[in-house]
Amino acid sequence: MDMNANWDDLRVFLTLAREGTLTTAAKALGVSHPTVARRVQALEKQIGARLFERLPDRFAPTSAGEQLLADTEAMEKAALSIHRRSAGLSDAVSGVVRLSAGEAMSVLVARHLPWLRARLQQIEFEVVTSHTLANLSRREADLLIRDQVPELAGIVTRKLCHVAYAIYAARKLALKDTSVPALADQPWIGFDDDHSYMPGQHWLHEQLCRRPEIRVNNWLVLHEAVRVGSGLAVLPCYLGDQDPALRRVGGVLPEVSTEQWLLVHRDLRALPRVRAVMDALVELFQRHRTLLEGRRIP
Numbered sequence: 117m118d119m120n121a122n123w124d125d126l127r128v129f130l131t132l133a134r135e136g137t138l139t140t141a142a143k144a145l146g147v148s149h150p151t152v153a154r155r156v157q158a159l160e161k162q163i164g165a166r167l168f169e170r171l172p173d174r175f176a177p178t179s180a181g182e183q184l185l186a187d188t189e190a191m192e193k194a195a196l197s198i199h200r201r202s203a204g205l206s207d208a209v210s211g212v213v214r215l216s217a218g219e220a221m222s223v224l225v226a227r228h229l230p231w232l233r234a235r236l237q238q239i240e241f242e243v244v245t246s247h248t249l250a251n252l253s254r255r256e257a258d259l260l261i262r263d264q265v266p267e268l269a270g271i272v273t274r275k276l277c278h279v280a281y282a283i284y285a286a287r288k289l290a291l292k293d294t295s296v297p298a299l300a301d302q303p304w305i306g307f308d309d310d311h312s313y314m315p316g317q318h319w320l321h322e323q324l325c326r327r328p329e330i331r332v333n334n335w336l337v338l339h340e341a342v343r344v345g346s347g348l349a350v351l352p353c354y355l356g357d358q359d360p361a362l363r364r365v366g367g368v369l370p371e372v373s374t375e376q377w378l379l380v381h382r383d384l385r386a387l388p389r390v391r392a393v394m395d396a397l398v399e400l401f402q403r404h405r406t407l408l409e410g411r412r413i414p
Contacts, residue, residue: 124155125158127192128141129156133177137174211238212240218262220339232400236392236393259393263376271379276398277408280409281351283366285348286363296323303330305338305342306327306328306338316369317350319372339351
């Protein structure tokens with residue numbers, strides 16, 4: 117078996133093994149459908165073994181493919197490690213830093229980009245909004261802000277803040293009785309079943325004993341629906357308190373809170389531009405601690 121295959125061909129093989137179809141593999145690699153097929157066929161000819169079973173709906177690795185897959189995954193891990201470590205050799209506080217956060221937290225960061233940019237003028241910011249966990253090992257993001265710490269090897273964490281939540285309504289919405297039992301009779305806005313893990317949703321279901329009349333999958337859509345008077349909702353205080361179209365109904369909900377954590381891969385934490393952004397974010401969250409903890413009402 118000739119194993120002088122180059123990394124580009126092996127990367128195509130690895131992607132097809134993971135994706136299962138030529139179409140999805142081509143999309144992931146940013147190449148054409150025929151290119152993937154041609155590169156895999158060339159690799160099979162070079163190695164002298166069939167790597168995939170061509171099933172009607174997918175490509176399934178053969179026994180030879182499974183063996184090659186394990187070795188290729190090890191090569192990929194080493195290549196990614198080399199890439200991260202080589203990035204850390206730079207001593208310049210400049211370049212691109214990619215930050216991934218949920219939509220509400222991304223808005224908070226966006227509001228303070230002028231302050232961040234004034235401190236870090238040579239850094240370009242990419243703010244990516246996602247509920248899912250970006251892969252730090254693959255450099256899908258340099259930094260993550262999340263409300264939970266995943267059990268992943270190589271991840272370094274730093275606590276940013278405590279976030280408070282409260283009930284919000286449009287200022288124009290008339291509410292005679294603001295006790296929680298009376299509010300339960302009002303229309304409510306919450307997250308759909310796929311996002312029932314979002315902060316405040318368990319509390320909301322316990323209080324209402326029903327599903328909210330309006331359900332969304334995004335904090336910003338939830339926020340907008342409250343603004344126009346569609347109903348009440350539980351929002352993070354840093355989002356609701358700064359909106360003049362909203363008013364807080366009652367105090368902070370002691371049963372609903374989250375911690376926000378800054379996550380970075382250990383190979384990147386010493387990279388000057390990443391370290392500079394980390395330090396700036398820690399200072400930013402410290403400066404706005406009272407807002408985040410719901411202790412400031414405009």
